[in-house]
Amino acid sequence: MSHTEQLIARIRALAVKQNRAPATVAAPILGSGMAFANLEAGKTITLAKYERALAKLDELERAA
Numbered sequence: 001m002s003h004t005e006q007l008i009a010r011i012r013a014l015a016v017k018q019n020r021a022p023a024t025v026a027a028p029i030l031g032s033g034m035a036f037a038n039l040e041a042g043k044t045i046t047l048a049k050y051e052r053a054l055a056k057l058d059e060l061e062r063a064a
Helices: 003-018 022-030 033-040 047-063
Strands: none
Touching: 003 022, 003 033, 003 047, 022 033, 022 047
């Protein structure tokens, strides 16, 4: 599983845990719900954005 696939899976898992739509959960992580849709469609993000997303996702997972 690629890093992007892992990120998508973690966002989806957090969405299920919070009973929210994945795009809603992804918005504060990636900057917008559309960015999540783009990732699912196979588009990429920069390494800097990926690292920021991981840090934010880690924070939200700990709080959940």
